[in-house]
Amino acid sequence: MSLLNVSASPHIRSSESTQTIMTDVIIALIPATVFGIYNFGARAAIIIITCVTACLLSEYLFEKICKRKNTCRDMSAVLTGLLLALNLPATVPFWMPVVGGIFAIIVVKQLYGGIGQNFMNPALAARCFLVISFSKLMTTFAIEPAKDDVDRIMKGLSGVNGYAFKDGVSQATELAKVKAGESIDLLSAFLGTHAGTIGETSAAALLLGAGYLLYRRVISLRIPGAYLITFTAYITIYSLIKNGSVSGNYILSNLFLGGLMIGAFFMATDYVTSPVTPAGKIVFGIILGLLTGLFRTAGGSAEGVSFAIIIGNLLVPLIEKVTMPVPFGVVKAKKKEAKNNG
């Protein structure tokens, strides 16, 4: 008989791994990805592929050069690439996803120690980096209509809102219109046939993916729930104070438009950069809701989700510190201490 394995208990492991979790998130992003390609054409597909490739290659090469263990198989770099691509407008030049991917993986993730060690969401940090560095390119949602898009216009479909035409004048985003006080087409906002980044426009597709993640228990409702409720409360109160009234159109369009849905369900819930404590998740969600509301209503841009989450990420260690759960059966430590001291 060969030697027996000996180790401390437990001797069994669940079938879930980092890889299966990352793959689940990627699966959950498929509806939004497919819709993005449908909405913005082949260009969107190229950007997605470029982004994922850039991220994977950066991860591979960096780990190779640093003689670290290759972690490409855990799918996290693929996920980062996909998330970053979905957060880019389809109009960006093709070098941008490459720069973004390298920044996300090498600067935000690997330089801090690789998976699990980054304190900001790599995809979002890269997006913010691009927005700050190339703000014009990142906020221009104009593109020449592809041939099939022309066909769609002929058929009278509304899937062309995302484009401005050959004159190259970019269209104001729907969110900017909302901010300006306009009422917008809610169905289009929900389905996503309007301007925006590749993956953020369709609330419907994102919610479908979010449902999958909740069903698979990859995420819980704590962060997105607290986030969306707080944000809704904020803009409701804001509208009441500013206009003395609030309309359903205003609230819903604020929820459906911009990066809120993808942010709440796919970015804010990123394990590495959100609190691990259950209470902390709720606090985190509330902070994100308030920040997003603040940025959207008072900020220079109509958008605020990315920066809200990035700033929220920085608060995570603090949030965790104050939301540590009390161990089972232990009466509140503070009271006990006070008693002992007194």
Place this chain on the structure above:
Amino acid sequence: MKKHTFKGGIHPYDGKEMSKSKPIKTLPAGDVMVYPLVQHIGAPAVAAVKPGDKVLMGQVIGNAGGFVSSNIISSVSGTVKAVEPRLTVSGSKVMSIVIENDHEDRAIDGLYEDVDYTTLTKEQIRARVKDAGIVGMGGAGFPNHVKISPKDDSAIEYVIVNGAECEPYLTSDYRIMLEEGEKVRDGLKVMLSLFENARGIIAIEDNKPDCIKNMMKLCEGEDKIEVIALKTKYPQGAERKLIYAATGRKINSSMLPSDAGCIVDNIDTVCAIYMAVCKSTPLMRRIITVTGDAIKEPQNFSVRIGLDYEELVKAAGGFTCEPEKIISGGPMMGMALFDIHIPVTKTSSALLAMSKDEVAENEPTACIRCGRCIAACPSNLVPVKMLEYSDRFDEEGFVAIGGMECYECGSCTFVCPAKRRMTQSFKQMRRAILDKRRRG
């Protein structure tokens, strides 16, 4: 029926179908039986025999070495061959009494004698339990006479029989409840006679509906005994979780169940109490599940304490393939063996042979802070932070975040998608801290 439970926990594959339908089969004793003098928590027992002595079945061969200690009983008759260190489950060598079995089963006077427990005083009952060498057979091995001697008998409000059997693969308690349920009931009645204000609760996980039904039928008309269903979830049978599920009371690591007015005993222990008090039979046997995918015919055995583990494997038809890992106990809290020649002790509950070792298969990777360990922790701890402290041997930090409330159930490590070996780390840390505390 209301299902009692707790917050947290996990649902591992339970593997019980392999052996649950197999009735308890009594195994013959071996030619040589080994009795380690440490089969319990507390002071080691002191050998009462020396090489060459003749011993009888049921004879005390090791005397309790203090109040928190336990007698060791010979389960066969024969000759003492040696008193020497022998390998035990824990992997260390322990002073043991080795007896050559003469296969005559000559018994001490009065063994198996029927006694009506209602004619005994509390002191007599406790003395019988102490003499019988009964310890907590759920795994910890806490001497039972200590457990049933709280400061104030009248403060005990619940005697809880732990029939959760939440460890995967184990079916020994299941078989006992089905086949020897009346012993469980009567053992509980004996215990209730010690505590005038106590009610008895038999708590069983709802994956054993036949046991719940059987115990309910047997306890009909017993107005002080209640059978309750627990939600099937690991670690439902952990003492603190069981007390919470059954009574809603919470205890922590620095409290005893009696501080919450509870006494908790495992199924086989309650049977042993019945046998000791009503049948004058000390603790000489254990019901053991021999199972796992590397075992040919998984089943449940009634085994005499002292028997070599290899006999169990043989009785179960041997191995189907070469096992990669052999575990004494369940897969969540059992101990891996590097040698199968180990004697059955009072705390043995199962022998599990696995063709695959999931621990070796899964190399740990970086933590992704998913928080699954926190959701799974039945003690409401933050294992991910505890691991940070234990990785850098920060004992103060480890204790400050409640590390000592951990009872190493393994739930965090089971769910970890990064396959980090958390429980292993916590075990080392806790042992080091406890050692230091003990030395003062």
